[in-house]
Amino acid sequence: MCFKTLPVEFDERGNAVLRGGIPNPYDVTVAKPDVDLSEEERRERIESLVARNGHIKDLNMDPVTRIAGALAVHVTADLDKRAYLDSHAQATLFRGYEVILMGRDPRDAIFVASRACGVCGGVHAHAAAYAIEQAMGIAPPPLGTVVRNMTEAAEMGYDNPLHLYLLAGPDYSESVIRSSNPELWPLAERWSCPNEHIHGFKTMSDLMTALNPLTGALYREGLEFTRLSREMVVILTGKYPHPQNVVPGGVSTTVTLQTLNEYHSRLGKIFDYAQRMMAVWDDIPAFFYEADDRYQFVGYRPTTQIDPGYWDDPYAYDATYENCNEWGEKRWSTPGVVIDGELVTTRLTDINIGWEEFVEHSYYEESSTTRFAQDMLGNPLSPYHPWNKRTLPKPGGRDWKDKYTWACAPRWDRKVVEAGCYSRLLMTAMAQKIPDSDFITATGTSMRLLVPKGEVGEREVEWHAPARWNALERNRGRAYHYLFSQLVGLESLLEAYKLMKQGEKRVAALDPSALEKAIPQDERVSVGWWGAGRGWLTHHLVMDKGKITNYQICTPSTINASPRDPWGQPGPYEEAVMNTPIIEDVSDPSRFTSIDMLRAIRSFDPCMPCTTHVHTGEGEVVREVNTCSCGGD
Amino acid sequence: MADRSTRSPVRNPRTPAQELLDELGPVTQFHDTTHLGAFGMPSGAMTEDMLSSVATAGTPTRFGPLEKVHAFWFAGMSCDGCSVAVTGATLPSVESLLLGAHPGLPRVVLHHPVINMESGPYYLQPAEQAMAGRLDAPYVVILEGSIADEVVANASGGYWSSTGEEPWGPDGDLRPVTSTEWVARLAPNAAAMIAIGTCATWGGVPSAEGNPTGAMSLMDFLGKDYRSVLGVPVVNVPGCPPIGDNFTETVAAVLYFLQGFGPLPEFDELGRPAWLFGETVHRHCVRGAYYEEGQFAKDFGDPECLVEIGCWGPVVNCNIASRGAIMSVGGCMNAGGACIGCTMPGFPDKFTPFYKRPPGSMASTVVSRMVGSVIRPLRKFSNNNMNREVRWDRQHATPSAFSREKSEPSALAHVNHKFYDALRRSGDTSRNDADVWGKRQDEAPSGGSPRTRA
Incomplete structure (x- = not known):
């Protein structure tokens, strides 16, 4: 029984069915999650505190820098109690990619959807390809899937150091510590790094100096390694962030021994660096926890995460929805949902049917439908499921009680779930379903990773699922995910050599003229489950008469930046900020920088360009927009 | 709106x-x-x-x-x-x-x-x-x-x-x-x-x-x-x-x-x-010569010119094929990606649907196939000759154990190669009668030509 809120049960054969006898089972007033604090109660509490206390600041940080894209965060901060009483995450950009995809040839989806995000642009091209393949019923040959896995491992190789050293790293640098947390600096000068023998920094203060923006050695090394991994990507894809080699049914990469060697030689440089990265991001949490135990709660959220898995088994993936639970569980990173520390499912169908998106606090008009009451296997679907939604953009004024963001509120089983690349470690560790590997082992509570020898020797490292997910653990998880992804790249490279040895050359299922003929004319419904630098990525597709009739993208930052839902549950950023203690010295209120909030927010690696989007149904949206915008309603 | x-x-x-x-x-x-x-x-x-x-x-x-x-x-x-x-x-x-x-x-x-x-x-x-x-x-x-x-x-x-x-x-x-x-x-x-x-x-x-x-x-x-x-x-x-x-x-x-x-x-x-943008990307394309010789990729992943699998390179202003995407590495066609015109004012709507050959290529590929069908055999013929050491020509033997492709040229090819060499050497100044004064008389003739000087 993986669903607690939605009235969905499983029959003896494991098929999902709606519990009988409930009228309007998906109505937001019928299936309600347990909510600790309603929105009204929270607001009343704040208002009474504001009335009694002068030390409450109501501030909007717009823009939040050193994240990707446009994000603003509103906070109500109680400097006496050192707490963030309230928080609102606002995505401040809308472009309407799904609207642009409506009515187009399905072959356009890959290159158009790729442009949804330029921070990890490759992932959208791939997710679109998976959606199209499922709709058209074409599966890539093994080498096609292997090239995709290699590409996507290299993409993570760029993405993780970009975040850790260019975006989040400066929050832990000398320049910030000496200004915002001066009490920590003398401690840092005395604190000997346990991992000095790996990363070479004697004291924490040396390490923090190396994190300084642009001038620090770690910042610069991180930037160089993002370039190296991007070289690996473009060897396979031609360019980046928008790859030019993804096609429905495979890739168009010309794979030769030179291709593999150029990838291999660069990958060989990465493992030593991965050891240093993990050593740095193991020492930083150790220092902060030792310096002040309250850092356990900066960015804290319960262990409630979701991930659809990543990097397919080239022999199991058959592009069907019917077999998705089998091939899904064979992914290098296992799909799964963890609710309050418990792994409740690893089946992609469960992940799909529990998914809903709400727009109470988003700049869209409400419009759910019952167009698809069931998925292709007969499992029940909510009217708020992406295949059923017709949400229409409606720019309007900002109101914390009403609408305040361009992001919508995705929920699974109506619970607030979090997405992250570190979720891959968590799901894979807990599920213990990972394919056999010489380098990667899942133990149930940890991931054991064998780092191949480079200039420094082979070493086994272990990532343990943290008892408490906070900002520091997200960053640590990202550093271990870097190694995990590069080991998947190595495994995939070895598979590519093996296929080449067998004389395998085919990288795509169909040639271009066969592809054109294979476009179905009947109605097809599909979903591409994939991952991004921040975790979860799905593209839901409906096509009919050979053209796209509905297209919806759900990204990890849509999930994490989500606003309140119909039950007043705050989104993950908002919740993490409200759990964050104000540790910086605010005895003089004018010195309040909000660094603790910034550390909490940045630990999610916000990526806003593709977060804001619109789902739509029948291609009527442009007319609707005319009505709602030009009509001035 | x-x-x-x-x-x-x-x-x-x-x-x-x-x-x-x-x-x-x-x-x-x-x-x-x-x-x-x-x-x-x-x-x-x-x-x-x-x-x-x-x-x-x-x-x-x-x-x-x-x-x-x-x-x-x-x-x-x-x-x-x-x-x-x-x-x-x-x-x-x-x-x-x-x-x-x-x-x-x-x-x-x-x-x-x-x-x-x-x-x-x-x-x-x-x-x-x-x-x-x-x-x-x-x-x-x-x-x-x-x-x-x-x-x-x-x-x-x-x-x-x-x-x-x-x-x-x-x-x-x-x-x-x-x-x-x-x-x-x-x-x-x-x-x-x-x-x-x-x-x-x-x-x-x-x-x-x-x-x-x-x-x-x-x-x-x-x-x-x-x-x-x-x-x-x-x-x-x-x-x-x-x-x-x-x-x-x-x-x-x-x-x-x-x-x-x-x-x-x-x-x-x-x-x-x-x-940077004065030339079409095709002019610097690493696969451009396949076009010249009339050879085109049929399947995704093929090594030849990508025009027939949807490449718009010949009409797109871009320099990625010569500059590379990052650190001088990559480039769309270099890796096997067809150009979809992403640098152009007409992008994307003048290039869709993607993965479909540009209609204009129908005429030009026919021409290049015709020209290529003549040029390719001639080049292959010369290429075979250039793949031989001068010594092998003299000795009528190739000491390679790798494959039969290194077998000796036919008598007709041999004659043709000699004719080609004669053409090549028609203006060769080494035939002039200047005295090579630094060389001993008993020394063997060296390099440069399969035919020893008289």
């Missing part, structure tokens, strides 16, 4: 930028930072000040009049892919520009949301100073992403794309300020307006057919009469994403000129750097 985006600028002399500013009215005041304290300033200093110890270290080596330039980077309807591309640039690199470490160039004070340490109102303070004419150095504005038609969103009290808040609402209330508005207000006094990427240069995917936001390019927004204070129209560095080096090289080229030592950079009729 349809009529807003199809209305001809010829009939409506007011540019979209003027229309927006007319609607929003003038602004008079800026953030009062006294009550803001340190909020959003975790490092206690602006990024410029943090870097200045390195950027101005020692005695600056002056090559020209400029010591520093501000660069305001705004993201309109963008995916941040241009920012990402520029972080990959090394010719020159962003870090060298920011640290004043590229000899001859002024240091660039970049105000970029992905790089800067300060958040919130402090991040936008230099932009406010620029608007008020109080900035301490000239500034350029760089736009990534298309310009949204905010007049439409504003009519319902909202926005499509905002960057920060300013006290520009009724009664000095804070209101979200769109990136479009920032661009409109900063353009008149900018030293240059630079559009990076296909969205900012030509509208790109956000302005594709069916878009709900009325997205447009920077040129469309500012109009054809726009000139910066230096008299420069909008500079366009297209690509989706652009090659990072194309952008930093363009910026550097303009600065080389302004510093007095570089030539005047040439821009084409659409404001593109002419030395």
